[in-house]
Amino acid sequence: MMARCLAVAIPLLFSACGPKANDSDATAVAEPADPESGQGRALEAGRALIGTDAPAAVLRTVDGATIDLAKAYGRTPVYLKFWATWCVPCRQQMPGFEAEFEKYRGRILTVAVNTGFNDTADAVREYRREHGLKMPIAIDDGSLGAALNLRVTPQHVVIGRDGRILYVGHLDDGRLADALRRAVVEQPSTQVLRATGATATHLDPLAKAAGFPVQHRS
Secondary structure: OOOOOOOOOOOOOOOOOOOOOOOOOHHHHHOOOOOOOHHHHHHHHHHOOOOOEOOOOEEEEOOOEEEEHHHHOOOOOEEEEEEOOOOHHHHHHHHHHHHHHHHOOOOOEEEEEEOOOOOOHHHHHHHHHHHOOOOOEEEOOOHHHHHOOOOOOOEEEEEOOOOEEEEEEOOOOHHHHHHHHHHHHOOOOHHHHHHHOOOHHHOOHHHHHHOOOEEEOO
16 A cells, blocks of 8 residues: 555656645635645646547446547536545545535536556455445546646546536645536537537437446447
């Protein structure tokens, strides 16, 4: 077990796991983050991403299902949380993350994306069992994290219904809560709808119940 996040050279940098902020702490939300803190690193990593198209990726869950993010864009907001079983603040934030999954079930595609660094599928499944998690869990091969400038764990990425990145951060705080609320309220442009062909009929029955497109292998 690791007591803190590890710094690595390629191409992801897991660093500076910070404390959990209180959602109601307006000061924590308003004050600029220390550039060397986990939040500061995540905000800096996301600065160039805000407003850009989110990367297309097909995630494989630990249960064998696939989640096609490209098919979600234009239909539903997406919330990705990058995490690791050995990351202390990830453990601290996980109950709140599960609560957000339940709160926005059917309205936001929420996926816990394990970084795949110093973790195994068995360890992830055991962590899920131990903590009673119900949200979809996938293990990244490194490509999605690289596309989203992953620099810390946990790292939150909120993607609007139009497929553009709304927020990148490290803390479970008011900024994250506000980004999730905005993601639900905002509607995609008609151009996005035409480009993606987004309609409710594109979601299979299981996916419609959860609010996102999932494909199960036969």
